[in-house]
Amino acid sequence: xxxxxxxxxxxxxxxxxxxxxxxxxxxxxxxxxxxxxxxxxxxxxxxxxxxxxxxxxxxxxxxxxxxxxxxxxxxxxxxxxxxxxxxxxxxxxxxxxxxxxxxxxxxxxxxxxxxxxxxxxxxxxxxxxxxxxxxxxxxxxxxxxxxxxxxxxxxxxxxxxxxxxxxxxxxxxxxxxxxxxxxxxxxxxxxxxxxx
Numbered sequence: 018x019x020x021x022x023x024x025x026x027x028x029x030x031x032x033x034x035x036x037x038x039x040x041x042x043x044x045x046x047x048x049x050x051x052x053x054x055x056x057x058x059x060x061x062x063x064x065x066x067x068x069x070x071x072x073x074x075x076x077x078x079x080x081x082x083x084x085x086x087x088x089x090x091x092x093x094x095x096x097x098x099x100x101x102x103x104x105x106x107x108x109x110x111x112x113x114x115x116x117x118x119x120x121x122x123x124x125x126x127x128x129x130x131x132x133x134x135x136x137x138x139x140x141x142x143x144x145x146x147x148x149x150x151x152x153x154x155x156x157x158x159x160x161x162x163x164x165x166x167x168x169x170x171x172x173x174x175x176x177x178x179x180x181x182x183x184x185x186x187x188x189x190x191x192x193x194x195x196x197x198x199x200x201x202x203x204x205x206x207x208x209x210x211x212x213x
Contacts, residue, residue, distance in 0.1 A: 157193065166203055
């Protein structure tokens with residue numbers, strides 16, 4: 018079907034829905050529970066097909082999901098519910114615990130933590146004075162500190178700052194080991210003391 022016909026069909030359905038005062042939309046919404054069930058079944062089937070056809074990519078996706086779950090600000094109940102499932106799936110794929118051993122064991126590429134720790138440039142060269150740190154790296158540093166200030170230990174607000182332990186001009190880098198998340202007050206105090 019051509020895209021023009023699809024656009025005309027959708028426009029016609031929307032016009033008919035408006036003409037009948039939302040009758041068709043209400044009809045669709047009455048079966049909303051079944052649409053959700055069908056969506057979950059379709060999602061599960063797609064994950065099943067992914068595991069059967071591309072086990073290495075499925076392992077990478079599960080491992081990446083588990084890493085994101087660890088470092089994103091998700092409530093503990095959700096984390097405790099999903100983490101065992103993701104850990105079990107990743108271990109099962111990694112060690113080949115399933116009965117079907119027809120898939121080759123392929124080592125996964127470096128994960129997101131490795132990528133974060135390698136980024137940021139070297140302490141010498143043109144990147145040495147680049148002061149920008151990515152938002153992903155800032156959130157990673159804050160989550161590794163349990164969202165607490167690295168100086169006063171208070172809960173970090175949404176507008177926290179990330180500072181270099183060793184300043185860039187003194188040989189520091191944007192590596193995650195050289196970064197610390199601070200609240201705005203502690204960051205201002207530290208910057209003022211360093212500039213005096």
